[in-house]
Amino acid sequence: MxxxxxxxxxxxxxxxxxxxxxxxxxxxxxxxxxxxxxxxxxxxxxxxxxxxxxxxxxxxxxxxxxxxxIGYVPQNLHMEATLPLSVRRFMALSGRPAEECAQALARTGIGHLADASIHHLSGGEKQRLLLARALARRxxxxxxxxxxxxxxxxxxxxxxxxxxxxxxxxxxxxxxxxxxxxxxxxxxxxxxxxxxxxxxxxxxxxxxxxxxxxxxxxxxxxxxxxxxxxxxxxxxxxxxxxxxxxxxxxxxxxxxxxxxxx
Missing domain, CATH: 3.40.50.300 (P-loop containing nucleotide triphosphate hydrolases)
Structure with missing residues (x-):
């Protein structure tokens, strides 16, 4: 064991x-x-x-x-509504290389949303984004x-x-x-x-x-x-x-x- x-x-x-x-x-x-x-x-x-x-x-x-x-996924994503932020940019804030961020998004099924605004994501998409950010840490x-x-x-x-x-x-x-x-x-x-x-x-x-x-x-x-x-x-x-x-x-x-x- x-x-x-x-x-x-x-x-x-x-x-x-x-x-x-x-x-x-x-x-x-x-x-x-x-x-x-x-x-x-x-x-x-x-x-x-x-x-x-x-x-x-x-x-x-x-x-x-x-x-x-440890990759941590909190309950919710709280971001200022007036702050323009794409999914790709949000992932970049993790400090991980762009390729690893893209792989994490693909793994969670939202790679196609890389250029979307985080404010336009559904509840399920937001949770997958938080999960992707945690996965980028390997x-x-x-x-x-x-x-x-x-x-x-x-x-x-x-x-x-x-x-x-x-x-x-x-x-x-x-x-x-x-x-x-x-x-x-x-x-x-x-x-x-x-x-x-x-x-x-x-x-x-x-x-x-x-x-x-x-x-x-x-x-x-x-x-x-x-x-x-x-x-x-x-x-x-x-x-x-x-x-x-x-x-x-x-x-x-x-x-x-x-x-x-x-």
Whole structure:
């Protein structure tokens, strides 16, 4: 097993006598997709800031692999509306070479928007732009805070699919915060339910049955998440349009097979 990219050991963060994060322990390795869920005010963003080194813990330790490169994707892109700024120029502000910026835009499916104004982008396009900026750093670890914020339901599915593809291509780790319980359960490898402390953690298929998960989100949400997992016969592009995919079946050995038209 590879060494963790980041390890949090009993991390606690307090503000003015109030505990925002209480003794949280977790680790993430290359190839992992770890999603942190929890109600508003649960300490999710504070935990991410501690992981990034933006918020020193009150107690506990954060250990990062030497030389670790982190690509961070915030919730939203806030830019002054009167500031003329193209997608290409926004990427240039990252300080990365133009070729690497162009490659990152192409990887996220918005290379054709390089000369567009950032103020004219849709919600999904803006999130892909923020993701492209993070990718230009060639990160070992992607950290995403509500990556599907402001994106419609079809666009969310496409974005989470893209995140999995990028994880596979870059062999990086991914840690993200999300409220999109149904979609994220199908897009992640492990889930941590946070409410100041870790209420429960585990594989998506199992965590919805955990009493702590049910107590936090309610039985109706837990039941709907539990039955959500299924295979799709289509995918969506960044505009939410449906794109059919080649159906898969299993052969006699249990391997997935794609049936291409002849």
């Amino acid at each position: 590879t060494e963790p990219l980041v390890t949090l050991d009993a991390v606690t963060v307090r503000f003015d006598g109030r505990t925002a994060v209480d003794r949280v322990t977790l680790s993430i390795r290359r190839g992992d997709i770890l999603t942190i869920i929890g109600p508003n005010g649960a300490g999710k963003t504070t935990l991410i800031k501690a992981l990034l080194g933006l918020q020193p813990p009150t107690a506990g330790t954060v250990t990062r692999q030497p030389g670790l490169v 990160p070992d670890l992607l950290v995403l805070d509500e990556p599907a914020q402001g994106v419609d339901i079809n666009g969310q599915a496409a974005l989470y699919h893209l995140i999995r593809e990028l994880r596979d291509q870059l062999n990086c780790g991914v840690i993200m915060i999300s409220h999109d319980l149904h979609l994220v359960m199908a897009a992640t490898d492990k889930v941590i339910c946070l409410n100041q402390h870790v209420c429960c953690s585990g594989y998506p298929a199992d965590i919805s049955h955990d009493p702590a998960f049910i107590e936090t989100f309610g039985r109706s949400v837990a039941e709907s998440v539990a039955v959500y997992h299924h295979h799709h016969n289509h995918r969506h592009n960044l505009h939410g349009d449906v794109i059919p995919t080649i159906p898969e079946t299993s052969d006699s050995h249990g391997h997935r097979c794609s049936h291409e038209p002849h």
